[in-house]
Structure formats: structure tokens, C-alpha cells
Amino acid sequence: MLQTAFNGLISGVIMTLPALAVTLLFGVLKFPNFAVGAMMTCAAYLVFALNAQLGWPLSAATVLVAVAFGGACILLDQVTFRPLRGRGAITLMVASLGLGFILENFARFAYGNTARSFAIELARPFRFLDIRMNREQMLTFAVSAAAMVAMWLLLTRTPVGRAMRAVADNPQLALVRGIESERIIRWTWFITGMLLAVGGVLIGMDRALEPPMGSNYVVGVFGAAILGGLGSPFGAFVGALLIGVASELSTLVMPPNYRIGIPLAAIALVLVFRPQGLFGQPYIRK
Amino acid sequence: MSTVLSTNGLHSGYGAGDILKGIDLALDEGRILTLIGPNGSGKSTLVKTLAGLLEARQGDVLFAGERVNGWSPPRRVKGGLAYVPQEYNVFRNLTVLENLRISHEFMGGGRGELLPADLAALFPDLPSRYATLAGNLSGGERQMLALACALTVRPKVLMLDEISAGLSPLLGNAIFKTVKSINARGVTVLMVEQNAIEALGISDVCMVLAGGRVRFCAPASEVLGRDDLHSLYLGDTRDTA
Numbered sequence: 001m002l003q004t005a006f007n008g009l010i011s012g013v014i015m016t017l018p019a020l021a022v023t024l025l026f027g028v029l030k031f032p033n034f035a036v037g038a039m040m041t042c043a044a045y046l047v048f049a050l051n052a053q054l055g056w057p058l059s060a061a062t063v064l065v066a067v068a069f070g071g072a073c074i075l076l077d078q079v080t081f082r083p084l085r086g087r088g089a090i091t092l093m094v095a096s097l098g099l100g101f102i103l104e105n106f107a108r109f110a111y112g113n114t115a116r117s118f119a120i121e122l123a124r125p126f127r128f129l130d131i132r133m134n135r136e137q138m139l140t141f142a143v144s145a146a147a148m149v150a151m152w153l154l155l156t157r158t159p160v161g162r163a164m165r166a167v168a169d170n171p172q173l174a175l176v177r178g179i180e181s182e183r184i185i186r187w188t189w190f191i192t193g194m195l196l197a198v199g200g201v202l203i204g205m206d207r208a209l210e211p212p213m214g215s216n217y218v219v220g221v222f223g224a225a226i227l228g229g230l231g232s233p234f235g236a237f238v239g240a241l242l243i244g245v246a247s248e249l250s251t252l253v254m255p256p257n258y259r260i261g262i263p264l265a266a267i268a269l270v271l272v273f274r275p276q277g278l279f280g281q282p283y284i285r286k
Numbered sequence: 287m288s289t290v291l292s293t294n295g296l297h298s299g300y301g302a303g304d305i306l307k308g309i310d311l312a313l314d315e316g317r318i319l320t321l322i323g324p325n326g327s328g329k330s331t332l333v334k335t336l337a338g339l340l341e342a343r344q345g346d347v348l349f350a351g352e353r354v355n356g357w358s359p360p361r362r363v364k365g366g367l368a369y370v371p372q373e374y375n376v377f378r379n380l381t382v383l384e385n386l387r388i389s390h391e392f393m394g395g396g397r398g399e400l401l402p403a404d405l406a407a408l409f410p411d412l413p414s415r416y417a418t419l420a421g422n423l424s425g426g427e428r429q430m431l432a433l434a435c436a437l438t439v440r441p442k443v444l445m446l447d448e449i450s451a452g453l454s455p456l457l458g459n460a461i462f463k464t465v466k467s468i469n470a471r472g473v474t475v476l477m478v479e480q481n482a483i484e485a486l487g488i489s490d491v492c493m494v495l496a497g498g499r500v501r502f503c504a505p506a507s508e509v510l511g512r513d514d515l516h517s518l519y520l521g522d523t524r525d526t527a
Contacts, residue, residue, distance in 0.1 A: 159391045162380065166388050169377040175359040176337055176369045177435065178392035 004248050006131045012224070012244020013144045014206055015217060017199035019224040019236040020151060021192045027168035027231035028188045029081070031092035035100035036221060037214030039193070040200030041107050043069045047201050048111075048209055052119040058201070066197040073193030074186050100215070108211040115208035118201075136205045147198060148237055151191075155233060160187050168231055220247065223263025227270050229280020238278060242266075290315045290350055290474050291336065291367070291443050297344035298335040299498075304343060305331045307498040313443065313491075318465070318475040320485045320506060323495035329478040330372060332495070333445045336476070337369035338362045350442060364394045366442035372451060372478075375432035378421030382412060382431055385420050389435035402440050404471050408464055409434045426457040433464060437473070444468065445476045450484070462488050486510045 018036050025033050043065055050061035080099050084091050125134040155161035167174045167184045174181055203213055224243045228235025247262040270277055291313040299305035305328045313319050321329045334340045336347060338359035347354050349367055363369070377385050386400045401409070409430055415423065420431060429449055436444055446465065450458035458481055466488040469475050479485035486492055489506035509515060 159388070162384055162388045163392065165380060165384075166377045169379045170374050172339060173371060173374060173377065175339065176363055176371065177389050178360045178363045178394065179388070180358070180360050 001252070002129070003131055004252060005245055006133065008245035008248025009241065010137045010140060010206070010244070011220075011248055012241035013141055014199070014202050015221050015224050015240040015244060016144045016237050017147055017195045017202065018214075018217060018221040019228070019240045020148070020233055021195040021199065022221055022225040023228065023230055023233060023236040024151075024164070024188060024195075025192050026225070028164055028185060029085075029092070031081075031089040031096070032222065032230075033096045033192075034093060034218060035096040035103060036196060037212075037216070037218040038100040038103035038107070039069075039073070039196045040203060040214035040217070041209075041211060042103050042200075043193075043197035044200035044204040044209055044213065045107050045111055047197070048116060048118060048204070052116065055119070058118055058120055062198060062201050065201075066194040069197040070190035070193035073189040073196075077185070077189045104211050104215060111209075111211070113211060115210045117208055118204055120205070140202045140205065143198060143202065147195065148233075151195075151233055154191070160184070164188055219260055220244075220263045223266045227263075227266045227277055229277025232277065232279040235277055235279030239266075288315050289313065289348075291476065292348045293336070293342075293345060294348070295345035296332070296335065296342055296347065298331055298340050298342055300331075300340070305498050306335065308345065309495075309498075309500055311493065311500070313474060313476055315442075315474055316469070316472065317490040318469050318477065318488060318506075319491040319493060320477045320479050320482070320489040321493050321495060322479060322482045322485070323501070327495040328498040329495055330447050331498075333369065333447050333476065333478055336445060337367065339369075360392070363441075364439075366439075367445070368393070368436040368441035368443065369445045370432045370436045370447065370449060372447040376420040376423075376428055376435065378419065380420055381416065382418050382420055382423070383416035385431055385435055386412075386438060390438040393439045395439045401434060401438055405434075405437045405440065405468065408467050425453055426460065429453065429457075429461055430464070433461075433468070437468065441473060443474045443476060447478045448480060449477065450479065450481050458484060482515065483510070 018040060022033060022036055046065045046069065047058070047061045050056040050065065051058050076099065080095055081092055084095055120136070123135045125132050155165055163174070163179045163184050164187065166177065166179060167181050171181055200214060203217060207213060220243055224239035225236050226239070227242060228237065228239030243263050243266060246266070247259040250259050250262050289312045291311070293309050293311045296306055296309040296311070297304045309328075309332060311332075321332065323329055331340060335342055338357055342355050349362070349365065354362055354365070357365070377388070380388065390400050399406070411427070412431065412434060415427065420428065423431060433449070449465070450461050453461065462484050465475060465477070477485055477489070486506040486509055491503065492506045492509040493503045494501040
């Protein structure tokens with residue numbers, strides 16, 4: 001039971017970064033980006049190329065790819081989403097589905113369907129309070145926690161972070177308070193790209209690298225973001241942990257392949273009883 | 287006295303049709319000009335166009351001697367043309383301090399004080415509310431915060447869209463007094479108001495809009511003395527020429 005809960009906690013922690021990326025982007029651009037899964041896949045393969053094929057240390061490869069992928073996301077936005085801005089959330093959502101399809105198949109063309117893994121040394125798991133844990137899980141926990149703290153500092157302590165929250169709160173008011181919203185959108189995509197790149201690497205460390213690796217997490221990630229409250233970074237964090245633990249604990253009472261039902265049930269319950277999620281603000285169309 | 291903000295033959299609107307149909311406006315430095323008129327006359331459309339939120343389809347917008355038609359809203363506000371919208375005029379999920387700070391940072395305030403000292407004196411209650419989320423403020427407090435945010439870099443012109451809307455008469459009067467004090471500190475003011483009598487009481491000039499056109503423009507004291515004042519802003523403009 002304790003071991004299952006711990007495994008669930010790690011599953012939840014893995015989802016925190018992509019859930020944060022989803023909620024950050026939704027807050028500023030008001031559309032659900034369903035390309036997050038494929039974006040994580042592409043970033044993970046780029047890290048794989050540097051790490052497993054060129055022999056770079058995983059940490060250095062991740063840092064470089066995170067920054068580069070942040071820039072790539074700005075480009076993807078300029079090409080895919082910017083021309084469609086102002087046409088409503090549904091249009092942008094459909095565009096994100098198309099983009100996700102293209103990116104995932106791009107990874108498939110490049111690396112095929114064979115499962116691969118990063119070049120990291122295998123280490124023996126250790127026990128703490130009768131819970132078996134391994135080095136990758138600890139690393140996942142530490143990286144996610146550090147990313148969450150960095151995001152909190154960014155959003156509350158820097159002008160760009162405050163501007164992102166302001167644009168998310170009221171884009172038109174932000175304009176007349178001197179905030180260039182396109183600049184803030186570029187920053188949002190850059191940070192989203194970095195979060196997704198690191199998220200992709202954490203998934204790749206937990207599982208194997210294969211084209212659908214990111215897409216497999218999309219339902220869980222959206223469940224976490226919606227449960228926590230779309231637009232609320234803290235909510236995304238709590239939502240991811242709750243979904244992770246609940247999904248894992250559900251395997252004690254039902255077959256593991258039904259655990260996908262947990263985030264779906266969470267989405268359904270939230271939409272019926274508390275559409276703004278646990279920590280989100282009610283969305284009022286003005 | 288020089289003109290700081292003016293328009294020539296300004297057309298603007300939403301969708302296919304124009305709401306403003308050739309507005310000529312001139313606002314002299316140091317004055318308070320109040321726009322009144324019936325609902326749908328184009329008052330809010332005019333200030334939104336001046337703020338850059340709506341495109342000028344025809345005509346010119348001139349600010350501090352420059353044609354600013356192509357300027358984005360952030361560029362206008364950094365140039366000194368501040369605007370307080372009618373509703374949703376504070377960031378509700380940010381604290382009072384964050385609202386002031388973000389306005390100061392992005393309106394071009396640099397590293398100085400959040401509010402110039404003489405203007406900060408007009409908002410003595412704000413510091414005690416710094417940690418409060420703006421969405422949790424009362425209506426009057428919220429309007430005061432919105433005013434303070436627009437003043438963080440001492441604009442040349444402050445445009446207010448129905449700043450007293452939804453407030454009790456007592457709070458409304460307090461807001462108008464604050465606006466008068468802001469003007470006394472050198473900020474030119476353009477107000478859209480439904481509370482015409484109170485607004486004209488602090489104004490120098492009154493402009494009446496109807497059907498997207500200027501019906502007339504006169505000294506506020508003169509308009510305040512007219513018997514037909516109510517009909518001017520309720521929509522009956524037949525005998526105003």
C-alpha cells in the first residue's frame with residue numbers, strides 16, 4: 001500500500017511539469033494545447049540524440065535542449081498559432097491536435113517505433129521506511145520540486161512573471177498598463193517549451209523512449225490541470241499529485257489498464273461540481 | 287494653453303458599421319473635459335479609440351503634437367496617455383501592491399517610487415491594503431486602485447470611463463474630488479460620465495455626443511446651468527444647437 005502510494009506520488013510528480021505547461025499556456029492564451037504530449041516526445045528524442053548518440057551527460061543535454069526547445073516553441077507558435085489568434089479556443093485546440101500529430105510522426109520517422117532509453121548508469125534501488133525507491137525517482141522528485149519553486153519565483157518575483165499573470169487575468173487591461181502581450185506570449189511559449197523538455201526527459205527516465213510516450217500522458221496531464229484549476233500553477237501541482245496517487249491506488253481494486261479512467265473521472269466530476277477546479281478562478285466570458 | 291489631445295474627423299467602431307462618425311475633439315492641457323451623451327452615443331468607443339484599443343478607421347488622433355494612429359496601446363500609455371476602463375480595471379488575481387508594481391514597471395516607471403509623492407498622498411488607504419487581492423476590494427477601493435495604477439508614471443492625460451459607475455453617491459463624490467485633486471497636480475483629464483451633474487461640477491469643458499457625432503461643446507459651468515441638462519445625456523438633443 002505504502003509502496004503503491006509512493007509510486008503514485010512519483011507518477012504525479014512526473015506530470016507536474018507538463019500540467020504546469022498546460023495551465024500556464026491556458027492562462028495566457030486561453031486554449032488547451034493538446035500538442036503537449038508530442039512536444040515532450042520530440043524534446044526527449046533531442047536529448048536522446050545528444051546523450052545516447054553523441055555521448056553528452058544527460059544533465060547537460062537536458063539543459064541545452066530545454067533552452068533550444070523553448071526557442072523552438074516560440075517558432076511553432078509563430079507558424080501555427082499566431083495566425084489563428086482571435087479565432088477562438090476551439091480553432092486553436094484543433095490546430096494543437098494537428099501539430100501534435102505532425103510532431104509525433106516526425107519523431108516516428110526519425111527514430112522508428114523501437115523503444116529506446118537514455119544512456120544512464122543503472123543503480124541499485126534503496127529502501128527507506130520499507131519503500132523501495134531508485135535514483136531516477138529521487139532525481140525526478142528533486143527536478144520537479146526545483147522547477148516548481150523556480151516557476152513560483154518567476155511568477156511572483158519577476159516583472160515578466162507578474163506580466164504573465166496580468167495577461168492571464170485580463171489581456172485588454174494588460175495592454176493599457178503598458179504590457180506588450182505578444183512579448184509576454186513569447187515568454188510563455190519559451191517557458192512552456194522548457195517545462196515540456198524537462199518533463200519529456202523525466203518520462204523517458206521513468207519509461208522507455210517511444211513515439212507515443214508523451215501522448216500516453218496527455219489525459220493524465222489534462223486531468224491534473226483541470227482538477228487543480230486551469231490557469232492555476234499551484235493547482236496544476238496539487239492536481240498532478242492527486243491524479244498520480246489516485247491512479248496508482250486504483251490498481252489495488254481494479255485492473256491496472258483501467259487506471260486511465262481516474263483522470264477522466266476527475267475531469268467529469270470537476271466539470272459537474274466545480275468547473276473552475278480546486279484552485280482556479282471561475283472563467284467569465286466578457 | 288496648448289492642445290494636448292485632439293482628433294480630426296475620427297471614425298471608429300466594431301464590426302461593419304462605424305459608431306463614431308467624424309469626431310472633432312480638442313483637449314487643452316490642464317483641463318478636465320467631460321463627455322456625456324445617451325447610451326450608445328459612442329462615448330466609450332471614443333476613449334477606447336484614443337487609448338488604441340480600437341482602430342481609427344478614418345481621421346487622426348493627435349497626442350502631444352504627434353499623430354498616434356499607428357501606435358499600440360502600450361506605446362500610447364508609455365507616452366503619457368493613460369486610460370482607466372469602465373469595468374475590470376484592476377487585475378483581480380494580483381494583490382494591490384502587484385497591481386501598482388506592474389503598472390509602474392510596464393508604463394515606464396523605471397526604478398523610482400511606485401507613485402510620485404504628491405499623487406501618492408491622494409491614496410492614503412492603499413498601503414494598508416497592499417497584500418489584499420484586488421478582486422477582494424470594495425467597489426470604491428477598486429476604483430481608487432485603478433486610478434492609482436494609471437498614475438504611477440504621472441501621465442500627461444488621464445482618460446476615465448465611467449469611474450463612478452456602480453458607486454454610492456458618497457463614494458462617487460469622493461472619486462470626483464480625487465479626480466479634481468489629480469488635475470490640480472498637473473494631469474489633464476478626459477472623463478466619460480453618466481453622473482453628469484457631479485462630473486460637470488469639477489470639469490472645465492463639456493462635450494455632448496449623440497449618434498456618434500459631437501452635438502455641442504461648451505464650458506461645463508454653462509452646461510450645468512441649462513434647464514435641459516438631463517435631456518442632453520438622456521438622449522433628447524433636438525434643441526441643443
